[in-house]
Amino acid sequence: MNFGFTQEQELLRVQVRRFLDDNCTLAEVRRIMETSQGYDQVQWRRMADLGWLGLIIDTEFDGVGLNWVDLVVILEEMGRSLYPAPYLSTMLFCSALNDVADGPTKKAILPGIARGEIKGSLALFDQPGDPHIDNISLEADDTSDGLFLQGSKPFVHDCGSVNYYLVAYRQAGSLYLVLLDADDEGLKQSHSPTMDLTKRTGSLSLDNIEISNAARFAVDEKQLQRLFDVGAVGIAAEMIGAAESVLAMTTKYAQDRTQFGHAIGKYQGVKHRLAEMYVDIESFKSLVYYAAWTITESQEELARSASLAKAYASDAFATIGIDGVQLHGAIGFTQEYDIQLFLKRSKWSRANYGNADFHYEKIIKQRLSQ
Amino acid sequence: MNFGFTQEQELLRVQVRRFLDDNCTLAEVRRIMETSQGYDQVQWRRMADLGWLGLIIDTEFDGVGLNWVDLVVILEEMGRSLYPAPYLSTMLFCSALNDVADGPTKKAILPGIARGEIKGSLALFDQPGDPHIDNISLEADDTSDGLFLQGSKPFVHDCGSVNYYLVAYRQAGSLYLVLLDADDEGLKQSHSPTMDLTKRTGSLSLDNIEISNAARFAVDEKQLQRLFDVGAVGIAAEMIGAAESVLAMTTKYAQDRTQFGHAIGKYQGVKHRLAEMYVDIESFKSLVYYAAWTITESQEELARSASLAKAYASDAFATIGIDGVQLHGAIGFTQEYDIQLFLKRSKWSRANYGNADFHYEKIIKQRLSQ
Amino acid sequence: MDFEYTPSEENFRQEVRQFLDENLPAAGNRSADFMDTWLNKVRDKRWVGFSWPTSVGGGGGSIMEQVILKEEMSARKAPPLGTCMMGLAWVGPGIIQYGTEQQKQRFIPDILDSKYHWCTGYSEPNVGSDLAALQCKASRDGDDYVINGTKIWTSLAPFASWIFMLVRTENFGKTENKHDGITALLVDLSTQGIEIKPIENMAGQKVFAQIFFDNVRVPMENRLGDEGNGWAVTISSLANERSSIGEVTGLYTKLEKLTDLLSNSRWNGQAAIDSKKNRRTLARFEAKIEAMRLNGLRYLTQQIKGEPLSSETSVNKLHRAELEVEMGDFAVETLGQAGLQLRGQEAVVGTGYWAADSLNWPTVVIGGGTPNIQKNIIAERILNLPKD
């Protein structure tokens, strides 16, 4: 029994932290998030060299062959820095391919991801809302010339910044994922800003796109469920780091800022709120770590543990984001000051891969069906 | 526009306060609540002399002819002292009779109430739960010998301490209230202790009781709705006084009690909680006063205003009761110390005439149907 | 207890209604130049500065008439009675109470005509809620004061021509008696040595500014009240709290929007409005807003009766702060991914509005004194608990 990280994982954390401290201060985050691609291509190549892009890819496909517990270390640190890059999207894309694709496809794509040449994203749902299987309604047109997709997928992460998409659709009552190249004619990528500019979101529009048999993979509900759950864990891992940043920045502010002759951190109105943040972060951290462990080590537990983690994190971080700004007083809500970037991230994180309502409902359903 | 009490009402408040301070300290409350009747008969007669029992009875029936705004003053003060007596029950009984009974019945009963000879209570619902019209299921047996009631009514306030009941039943699809004398053969009154011993509750069991035509009154849903709403306002008025007692006792404790060299009221963890109590009490006080005014002055507003008041008060006082005990530390949860009596009252008040869930649902339904 | 109005009050209400019927098009139908004629018309009615004495050009309205005017105006979503918001709310009343005859004649008519904007300079960097700790300095030089220092979080400063500001003329750097030695000045923002640097908030708006004063000369005649007495001038100005009627109407409007949003949103195959949790949340908002309305009327009654009012306005300030944070956040949560969109993504209910709303609360929540400060005020002034 060892509910902690190995020495190798701790080393990885130090490495990631150093990389982000050196390359991606919050000033740099602000620069990158305003660029047309929303990420830094030089840094992306360095991440490939460091092995982070192939982290969860099998060595058979030129990856490092580690798992989601290791990945959580990277995601936590990226969350701490609000690092803008299609990293989580690509890892979820990679995880999905690994679950559903055939050998030749894996061989064609996974090594490219590890080398930093391929980035990908999932385009699963048709309406803004819950990551629920009923929310996949795109139907393939079955014609004499073949299968075609006509429609759109909104709220696709890093839309326009990646070169492959796994798009969910239905045909004759079955569910499929099809791998589409961003260069496909008929595929249009647009992106529109959300309040969190460090997280790109956009729409894929699909204009009469032909589905090749080699690029489509049948998936059952359980597999799809797993994809959503892994996504929830991934976002929740970023939320740990981001929430810890809020706590650290606000604690520092409370130690330094004096009012009425005392550091404001002396007043229980401030210090107790910070203690409550600590309690919540510690707690969803435990839930996220455990959920990450179940992804490979205890798959039947994933559905529950992912929901517990994402539900707790969604409520807690949303409050932490608001209170972090509030405890900073007026300076906290200026564009110039960084704390507000974390408030925006808290709302983005809550809305993606299921908010607390969605996951709590999933938890109680499971409890009642036992 | 005058959202305040008149000089006469303020005088009444002083009178009630003096009566309770003189006659009913919390030590006396503890004595009375352990007696077999649960109230003090000498004090009851004095209340008749003071005009409080006939307060809302028309002068035509030997009452004082005032209304619910005046009554709120008395109920608030009784709540402040946790005064144990079938006063609220009798006032609700009186209010109901006034709404539904015919002239002869009023003439037979109301003067007796004003003189302190008659006490009454409502027995409306069949299951513990919401004060909802569907929760009246007792059916009269229509026989060739007449109409008979067979069944029971649980959770009747002051059961066994009053001498009349208005019992709700159905017959042939219509709703009725029947006035029953506690001495009726076939009527059994039992009482079982709840956690709040200052509030008697018991069961009426009805064994083949004949319904006389003169004692039964048809009521429509709107009239019944009004009875529940008035009940909610009455309890909420007591909640104001009781919650203010918690605030006063706890504030005093926070001023007097020192720890780590300071009065504990200096710490924001304590003082902010007390400020929040103040905010909530002020707010549901406004809602209750207004709701009391609508009972006679703006009847179409009563349903909404009663629910707003009882919903807010139920949530707020429940928390105030718990926090009042908690802020007192260990001494707060001893039987010997009085603060815990108010915690028990907070739970009793929440459960009767609809909790916050019930009333918030009623509010949203009304808003959506507009 | 009596929620009726006197016949003369009812007459006044009818007068307002009739005016609005004749002069106020529905909210969607107001043309671009509507505001010009509107302001002239309400100015003619003396409804601008309605509470001010008629001797200075105000309306001399009674408290109840003010309430009625506000109720009717906000019920019809009328535009404000004048655009010089800070002048009408804070500066004008201060000048009326403490100003010289010359100051009244010079400033009050312009405020009533909304000729230009005023702003008010209290906060400074490193001062925060402890306003009296201000350090912006003014020293006497002949017939002038010379100001050096800076003011921050000055609302509307990017658009204002004049500032009402507090400076320190004595007691520099002391923590004791810090309320002494503060002086109130009225300063023309075009004076040499003033630099205004707008501050962008997290919703992307530039309503606030930091103002730098570098040897700014202000003639003695622009001092409001006595030298060193600025704290009293401010307290009386801050105490001139407006009733919360306008805010309550605004919150009810927001509640309607929120109810519509919930009624039109679906989650997981269920209408959002069918969730008991969401229903309860909406109803709880309603109870708080109604409590604010009734608290306001209760305190107003006390004011009319001349009873002493302590710090009861803090009660509604706390409610408002909570509601401003919670309502916007609840809307954004309900909208899910769509709620995050700043613009674009057609066919999404309420896009943009709620995203901005959920980032704009600090203006109210922090600007009006943080909730922690409001709780201290209640605990110390009303409950007599010890100071921190």
Add this chain to the structure above:
Amino acid sequence: MDFEYTPSEENFRQEVRQFLDENLPAAGNRSADFMDTWLNKVRDKRWVGFSWPTSVGGGGGSIMEQVILKEEMSARKAPPLGTCMMGLAWVGPGIIQYGTEQQKQRFIPDILDSKYHWCTGYSEPNVGSDLAALQCKASRDGDDYVINGTKIWTSLAPFASWIFMLVRTENFGKTENKHDGITALLVDLSTQGIEIKPIENMAGQKVFAQIFFDNVRVPMENRLGDEGNGWAVTISSLANERSSIGEVTGLYTKLEKLTDLLSNSRWNGQAAIDSKKNRRTLARFEAKIEAMRLNGLRYLTQQIKGEPLSSETSVNKLHRAELEVEMGDFAVETLGQAGLQLRGQEAVVGTGYWAADSLNWPTVVIGGGTPNIQKNIIAERILNLPKD
């Protein structure tokens, strides 16, 4: 990260399970005299005092074996491993660490055999959370200490034969260096001059007491540790926090009861379990309890690795305090009028149980250090924020 156990740990788990299969009837099937044989059997296995060194008669179990033993015992709702709760949890470890050889031989075997009850006397009237401010006095007289003063909120005192207590032997009435001059004594409660006055709590139970000491003579040999060093003895004893495994199992059991209650209650024609608000509340409880379980395992891992643990146990204490208050209150609210009944009123789901539960939380919430104190601990020791 690894939630597997070593083969030797798995063997130990099997041993425990087999023992329970053979010796522990299901919870409803335990006869009146079951406890006697049960205690003998677990004593023979050396599972009483399992963490204590074998040299004093303990089990010498490793941390992981302790966890496994607790997990298995609580999963089967086994009765406690010994009835001398305070002796096993607090007094025994203190004696093992600070006691003389003679004290160990005299007290440890009786504790392991649960021969009588111990209680622990820290709190005094007017002292509250500030334990070190204690004033109960002991003065030397020949070979005895003579105690005068009182202890309050002493849990289990009405049933106990001995008390571990702190007295002041120096530094009377001072607020500085108040941690100095405190001495730990082991006192036979049958000594002349001791009066035990049970305290009834609001749920009607008499578990606590106030104890009065009037010239009570205690032989020097009953002092634990050095004179004046009692604070260190206490700190080390309080630091000997048990893991929260037993609590988590208890909370999960309560959650099951609560889920059953909701599933069997109807409101307004709707099953209580169909309300989205109630569903969310239950699921939120589940998330908190699971977080407690996993926090416990994470801190346990740090302990096993020998990493410094600060005040992380405060995290689970705060969760537990909230859950104890909220779960009982939620049940009572759900039961409506029936939830208020102490007894009687047949055919009502869960009558009495939840009413008592909703009045019993202070034992946990206040007894374990109030939530405000726990938050101070986290803020000051972990986040390095200034002291009050």
